[in-house]
Amino acid sequence: MLQMPQSLVRLDKAGVERAGRWLVRDIDLEVERGEIVTLIGPNGSGKSTTARMALGVLAPSEGRATRAAGLRVGYVPQKVAVDWTLPLTVDRFMTLTNPLSREEKTAALESTGIAHLAHAEVRNLSGGEFQRALLARAVARRPDLLVLDEPVQGVDFSGEIALYELIADIRNHLHCGVLLISHDLHVVMAATDRVICLNGHVCCHGTPQVVAESAEYRQLFGARGAAQLAVYQHHHDHTHLPDGRVRHADGTVTDHCFEEDGHHHGHDHDHDHGHKETGKGDASDAR
């Protein structure tokens, strides 16, 4: 296990370009041990791309991605399609990338509540069950960094609350860093230390507002939900319009968010709207 004070993974002005289009650009991101960082953003905003850069699956076209030496990663991808030609039980799936003892397997499956499915074929699992199997497998590795790409997809509301409880437990237990991608733009996991809102670049970042004490949210989410969920207030200095252009705080509209100096990173700065890049560079948020 790593006991270093520095960050587990770090992106410095990292970006990925594909065929002249920037999927994401100018991303600064850091995950430290014991910290939960949530990435949010609309579809196509580059959340998964950012996570894949952090994981080292994707090399950044510019900027840098650095991982702590010997970093042990547990990864829950967004989509895993297991081919029907592949005979694969949950039990065998658990040891896909590292060996585990029977006890370790059982403990991990029990923690995600699917111990009874150990001998089921992976392709016969429901969406929610499969998510739990993916999570159990990633956790059983005892990772330094857990990367979860929309772990609550296909899981109903009470299942979602339970998974968030579980993720917080895992973090406390393993004291690992967690990078979580969420499809929800406003409601995030309460235990999140930092939220980063993406839309082709970092639109804003901050801490979520804990809602457990608000009576209204308590009514909306239920007592248990309110304890696990938090609301994230966006503080954008610009708006992504449906046609892909960007309206800035002072009302000017530009084609693009990106500026050579990456000025949009801070929140208290002057805009000089001399956006010279023409382009389709920004990931559209219209979808």
Next chain:
Amino acid sequence: MLDDFFVRAIVAGTGVALVAGPLGCFIVWRRLAYFGDTLSHAALLGVAIAFLLEIDVTLAVFVVSMTVALSLLWLQRRAGLSADALLGLLSHSALALGLVALAFMTWVRIDLMGLLFGDILAVSKADIAAIYAGGAFVLAVLAWVWKPLFAATVNPELAAAEGMRPERANVVFMLLLAIVVAIAMKIVGVLLITALLIIPAATARRFAAGPEQMALYAALFGVAAVVGGLFASLEWDTPSGPSIVVTALAIFVAGLIPVRGLIKRQEGRT
């Protein structure tokens, strides 16, 4: 014992089937059937080159297959064409190049039918040695690369993220496949190599509860097809390579029907 050509054929075929089964599982899992075809078509070019340069046929076939496999990896990154289009391009280009090259070498008289459909009854003791040495090497390397290769088969991203280095496993897998094509060519011929890789694996799928089990069953079904096919060809005087494939098919079909009923009946009991 090995003095009898029929015994030599069974020993050689068994050796190839034992290796083809486990590798064939990966071909089935990864939907690479057409890739097997491409490699085997490229084998013909290898034969032509072997005659041209007067080098060992198996070696030349291996080198050409490997070249084709690596070109595919390279083209996939660069050319912006889909994998099946690239495979079609490589497969038929290599086959046509081989045929053209052979036609130019008028002094060479080769048994084209033997190449296309194999001549297992003509294997020598040296061939058997090559099959078992090559086969042992392939199985050893496959066992070594099994975990990352299997992880990459289930999900390449997950494998990459968790340090399994799927790219390296893929290159090793192609290398192994090229070796198997080179050594299996004599047994079933270039047109039927893919059959020996795929049909036993497809048969094993129905019976296997796990990937390792499926690999083992595929090897056993392959051996059964070789032995059964050879006896059938002896009995009815049919060409040996195609007979092996037909037997493999028969085993596959036999595996289809009764098992489903048996499983249902068993489930009904418990």
